[in-house]
Amino acid sequence: MRRTFAGFLAIAAMSIALPALAADSDSKPDPLGDLIAGALTGTMPGSVEYKMKATLYHAGAKGIRALDSLGCKVVAMRTLAVDKTVIPRRTVVFIKETVGLPMPNGEKHDGYWYASDIGGAIKGNKLDLFSGQGASSMKPLMGLNLSTLSVTKVGEFKGCPPE
Incomplete structure (x- = not known):
């Protein structure tokens, strides 16, 4: 058959x-x-959609390292800084508002981000999207800065986020 x-x-x-x-x-x-x-x-059974306020960060700004809190290289348009009491590190999330945004390699974003970083100002339902190298890398994401996004936990990852 x-x-x-x-x-x-x-x-x-x-x-x-x-x-x-x-x-x-x-x-x-x-x-x-x-x-x-x-x-x-694309969601896990019983998963919850969070409404989270987004901010942006990029490499090259004062205090921003090239490594995340796991010791991994930060990845443009993939690395996410979170409050680990809300979204644990090593969580893969889907952010529907980022689907279709231009990626640094010219492809379109699929909406998947990797919670591998934390930040002192990231408390509660807030997240920080890593845009890449320099302030100009934030341009594709600027419409999302300070807006509320739909965030759904869809899995976990081991090691470092894919580049």
Whole structure:
């Protein structure tokens, strides 16, 4: 029997919809449905969307190091400074407002950022987006500075963020 991606999506949709249609109020959780829904939406089961105020930072400013708090090289348009009591370091997050922004290599941003840095001024629901080398690197992100962004935890990473 030949399986297609469309067939998989149909099965996934049914596994998500059928538990919702059950009239029994004592229905059990559907971990498989949650995993499939997470795979389709890019979120972890039970993940929460945070509303966080964004600021920007770049290399070359006074006090900004070339390494993050994990000892890794900061990566333009990927490194994120967070309050580690809200979003733990080594967390991969999805920020939908950054999807499509121009990356330093000319590609479009996919919305994924890596929480590998912390900052003294980053407290509570705030985050700091690393733009790259020099103040001019902040230009693509300037519209996001001091705005509230939608941030969803989507996973964890080991080692350093990818470059």
